[in-house]
Amino acid sequence: MLTANEIRSRFLDFFRSKGHEIVPSAPIVVKNDPTLLFTNAGMNQFKDYFLGNGEPVSTRIADTQKCLRVSGKHNDLEEVGVDTYHHTMFEMLGNWSFGDYFKKEAIEWCWELLTEVFKIPEDILYVTIFQGDAAEGLEKDEEAYTYWKQFVAEDRILMGNKKDNFWEMGDMGPCGPCSEVHVDCRTPEERRQVSGATLVNADHPQVIEIWNNVFMQFNRLKDGSLEPLPAKHVDTGMGLERLVRVLQGKQSNYDTDLFTGTIAAISDFTAVKNNKRIIYKHSDSKQDVAFRVISDHIRAIAFTIADGQLPSNTGAGYVIRRILRRAVRYYYSYLNINEPLLHWLLPTLASQFEGVFPELKKQIDLVSRVVKEEEEAFLRTLHSGIKRFKAYTSTLVDFSSGSFLQDPQMDDEQMRNDRQNFSLETHQKRISGLVAFELNDTYGFPIDLTELMAREIGWSVDMEGFQVELQKQKVRSRAATALSTDDWVVLKETTPTNFVGYDSLEAEAS
Numbered sequence: 001m002l003t004a005n006e007i008r009s010r011f012l013d014f015f016r017s018k019g020h021e022i023v024p025s026a027p028i029v030v031k032n033d034p035t036l037l038f039t040n041a042g043m044n045q046f047k048d049y050f051l052g053n054g055e056p057v058s059t060r061i062a063d064t065q066k067c068l069r070v071s072g073k074h075n076d077l078e079e080v081g082v083d084t085y086h087h088t089m090f091e092m093l094g095n096w097s098f099g100d101y102f103k104k105e106a107i108e109w110c111w112e113l114l115t116e117v118f119k120i121p122e123d124i125l126y127v128t129i130f131q132g133d134a135a136e137g138l139e140k141d142e143e144a145y146t147y148w149k150q151f152v153a154e155d156r157i158l159m160g161n162k163k164d165n166f167w168e169m170g171d172m173g174p175c176g177p178c179s180e181v182h183v184d185c186r187t188p189e190e191r192r193q194v195s196g197a198t199l200v201n202a203d204h205p206q207v208i209e210i211w212n213n214v215f216m217q218f219n220r221l222k223d224g225s226l227e228p229l230p231a232k233h234v235d236t237g238m239g240l241e242r243l244v245r246v247l248q249g250k251q252s253n254y255d256t257d258l259f260t261g262t263i264a265a266i267s268d269f270t271a272v273k274n275n276k277r278i279i280y281k282h283s284d285s286k287q288d289v290a291f292r293v294i295s296d297h298i299r300a301i302a303f304t305i306a307d308g309q310l311p312s313n314t315g316a317g318y319v320i321r322r323i324l325r326r327a328v329r330y331y332y333s334y335l336n337i338n339e340p341l342l343h344w345l346l347p348t349l350a351s352q353f354e355g356v357f358p359e360l361k362k363q364i365d366l367v368s369r370v371v372k373e374e375e376e377a378f379l380r381t382l383h384s385g386i387k388r389f390k391a392y393t394s395t396l397v398d399f400s401s402g403s404f405l406q407d408p409q410m411d412d413e414q415m416r417n418d419r420q421n422f423s424l425e426t427h428q429k430r431i432s433g434l435v436a437f438e439l440n441d442t443y444g445f446p447i448d449l450t451e452l453m454a455r456e457i458g459w460s461v462d463m464e465g466f467q468v469e470l471q472k473q474k475v476r477s478r479a480a481t482a483l484s485t486d487d488w489v490v491l492k493e494t495t496p497t498n499f500v501g502y503d504s505l506e507a508e509a510s
C-alpha cells in the first residue's frame with residue numbers, strides 16, 4: 001500500500017514528467033489579497049497570472065498547496081469531523097497551465113494519472129461537465145464532453161449545474177466551467193443495487209469528488225458580470241486526503257496515515273492523563289467525532305500559526321481562535337480532558353510533515369507555546385460557560401407549563417428583555433441574543449461554538465439578537481476608548497500601505 005507521502009510524490013513526479021515545474025506551497029495565510037483571509041484553493045497564489053497581471057516561472061506548474069476552507073465562499077466547517085471527508089486544512093494537489101495546454105491535455109493527463117499510475121478501476125469513476133447556464137449566457141461545455149468521451153462511457157459523464165460545475169474563487173476573480181472526477185467507494189454489492197451515477201454530488205459519504213479540473217476563461221467583475229480572460233488556463237485541484245483514502249482502500253479519510261498518527265497520540269493522551277485509554281472506534285458517536293475534529297483542527301491551527309498568523313480577536317486570527325476553541329470544547333466535553341491537549345500533538349504532526357512542510361518543525365517551540373497558552377486561557381472559562389449554557393437551556397422555560405422561569409444567573413434587565421421577547425413557540429428552543437452575547441463576551445465562546453452546542457440539543461440561536469448586542473458593545477467600547485487612554489489608540493485611520501521601493505528611494509508618508 002502506498003503511503004500518503006509516496007502518493008503526494010507520485011503526483012508531483014507525474015506532472016514533472018509532463019514538463020511542469022514543481023513549486024512550494026504558498027503560505028496558508030493570505031497577506032496581500034483583500035478578498036481572502038486564507039488560501040482556499042491551490043490557484044490563489046497564481047491569481048495574477050490568470051488575470052494577465054504577472055509572469056509565472058513556467059507556463060506549466062504543479063504543487064501541493066495547504067488550504068483552509070472555514071470562511072467566505074468556501075466554508076466546510078460544519079461538516080468537519082461529523083463526516084469523514086471534509087477538513088478545515090487540507091492539501092490540494094494541483095497542476096496549472098498558464099495560457100499553455102487546455103482541456104485536451106488536462107483531461108488526458110487526469111485520466112492517465114488516475115487509471116494508469118494510481119490504477120483506480122475505471123468502473124468506479126464518474127466525471128461531470130458543465131451543463132451551461134442560460135441566465136449567465138453560458139453554454140454547455142461540449143469541448144470537455146468530447147475529450148472525456150474518448151476515455152469514459154457516456155453514461156458515466158454527468159451534467160452539472162453552475163453550483164457544482166462552474167468554479168469561482170470568490171465573489172470576484174478568475175473563474176470558469178469545470179469537470180470533476182468522483183469515485184464510488186461503496187462495496188460491489190451496493191454498487192450493483194444502486195447506480196453510483198445517482199449518488200454523485202449527493203453528499204454520499206462513499207461517493208466523493210476527488211479532483212476538479214477548472215478551465216479558467218472568465219474574470220467575475222465587481223458588478224457580477226463575466227469578462228473573458230486575456231488567455232485560457234487550466235487550474236486543477238485534487239484533495240490529497242481523499243485520494244489517499246481511495247488508494248489506501250479506507251472508508252474514511254481519518255483511517256489513512258495522514259491522520260492515524262495524531263489519533264493514536266490523542267488516545268495516548270487520554271491514557272496518560274486520565275489513566276483510562278479512550279480508543280477511536282470509527283463510529284458516529286460524539287467521542288469519535290471528537291477524535292476526528294481534534295485531529296483535523298490541530299493541522300489547521302499548527303500550520304496557520306507556523307505561517308505567521310497568531311490567534312487573536314479579529315480577522316484571520318479570530319478564525320484560528322474559533323477553530324482552536326471548537327477543538328478544546330470537543331476534548332473537554334467528549335474525551336473528558338480538562339488540560340491542554342492540542343500542543344501535545346504538535347511533535348507528531350511536525351515529524352509527519354517534515355519532508356513537505358518543514359516550517360512546522362522549524363518553529364515547533366513558538367507554535368507549541370502559542371497553542372498551549374490559548375488552550376489554557378479558554379479552559380479557564382470553558383467550564384463556567386458550559387455551566388451557564390446548561391443552566392440557561394434547562395431552566396429558562398418550564399416546558400410542562402410553558403411558563404418562564406427565573407434564571408438565577410441573569411440580572412434583572414436581562415430577564416426583562418428576555419421576557420419581552422418571549423413566546424413559547426419561538427423561544428422554547430432558542431438561545432437569546434443576550435445570552436449568546438454573554439457566552440461570547442464573558443466566557444469566550446465564539447458564536448459558532450454556541451450555535452454548535454445549541455444544535456446538539458436541538459436548539460437554535462437568535463443570531464440577530466446576538467448581532468444587536470455585539471453592536472451595542474462596540475458603541476460602548478468606542479465611548480470608553482474616547483475617554484481613557486489604553487496602550488494602543490488609533491489616532492487616525494490610514495489608507496492602505498503601498499510598496500513603492502522598486503521605483504523610488506524616497507516617499508512621503510504619515
Ligand code: SER
Pocket residue numbers: 040041042043094167212213214235236237238
Ligand atoms: N480551483 C479549483 C478548486 O479549488 C481547482 O483547483 O476546486
